Amino acid sequence: MTSASPGRPRSTGLGGTGLGGTGADGGGAVEIVEYTDPACPWAWGSEPAFRHLRALTAGRARWRRVFGILFDDGDDPAPDPAAETAWYSRYIADIARHTRAPYAHRLRWVAATSRPASLAAKAAERQGAIAAERVLRRLRETTFVLGTPGDTAERVLDALAGLDGVDVGRLGAELGEPSVVAAVRRDHAEARDPIPEAYAFRAPGPHGTGVKETDDGVRYALPTLVFSGPGGRVAAPGWRSMAEYTAALRTVAPGHLWQAALIGPEEALAEYRSLTGPDLSLLTGRTNPPSTAVRVETAGGPLWLHPDEATTHPALAASSGLKSPRS
Template identity: 60%
Template sequence: MPLEVVEYTDPACPWAWGSEPKFRLLRAELPEARWRRVFGILFDDGEDPAPDPAAEAAWYAKFIDGVSEHTGAPKPPHLAWVAKSSWPASLAAKAAETQGEAIAELVLTRLRETTFVHGTPADDTERVLAAVEGVPGLDVPALRAAMASAEIRQAVRDDWRETRNPCPEVLDITAPGPHSGRAKHLEHHVRYALPTLTFSGPGGRFVVPGWRPLREYFAAARAATG
């Protein structure tokens, strides 16, 4: 049985943004692994809008600043707004996978940059498509069509549900911060902390949630490989 890596993530998650270099190296060092990305929808549709969007953006910008102190990742000089929804970017990232892994990686990075470099989150279809314009090899009309397709929407809905059915290992983590990876207990459900990686293979399943050193990911991969 080959090694399978499942990555629970979101284009708008600052911890996932900070983990990109580690995960990129991990993928390069595990070329035979089957890697599956699950989009957890950090900002869901139907949530009540903030009564003061400017104050919300200022608060979230400080949160991003704090995360960046730990990860060393770039942060925007000014956050214009907090993403209203993770759905458009997640649909685009999932749709981009139909055009190949290399293109999908570039698309996801571009979408993350809208928040964490430019400070203008791609939280609707037109902002998403503007963000990915010029990605080498990307067929933008095909991406738009795939984003609107029943197949891609169902795939992201399945991701939403999978992220809200976390494995027992993450429910009661007591490891210290800054981001232990303990499952998030929200109003109506529990979901994986983002990002979380699971490694499954002949040696069993091993979970590395939250913000962890690179060595823990490689150790989990080795253990799962058996």
């Protein structure tokens, strides 16, 4: 991770609803900006750490999410879609070996664009933090558990149908609302204007740089967390450990104890609605899910669903490996 900048955090002027509490720590507010994309396999693998980090900072930091648009509408189509899908499927599996995240037995296609899913996730923020988390999680699972990316408005809404705690009808009506479209457009631009700390970032491993080249310049490596506070600013690009994230917090908010208590598997399932093996391990310190959890098999290990979540989850129809309750 790059060392903290001694200057104040750069102001984006974007505002936004934020996904966490707004609080002060010592001499100033703590902010975490998450640069991500619904279709990013590294971001999917980072979800357990991000969930733990959101719990750790709840009420003490403002969390803002920026969608980087990994796949865009204007990208040239692959000359051989089947070959591209086979290559990208292997790419996801390689990443999952590092992150231990579930991945689909078969990727049906590579997302033509991640903009519709990003619009849906941005629109969901209008319905509050719980809705925002559930929508983004379901869209990630559509790609990485089922292998059917939501790359059109119709596919997005099909994936979200019946999702508890979300007014999907309202969300669908707001997908093309000008302010939502403008917010995602700003996200796209912000993700392509990395801070110096991201450029300077170097680390060993498969995700060791802070910026990625694009057809029109550079963008943040996805995912990237930018921490800012009274102690300065730290960029944490790529798939990082919880120790690295807590070190970043201690740098930008020195003198504060950043610890999150483990919760029980039942509480975790009730709160998060779906859990991977790494989720269970990091959030609960255990490996066994609750006896009521509904198991969905993937090529990278099981996904565990809350029974209520399972009643509307696309895996109910798409996965022949669904079992309820677990054995």
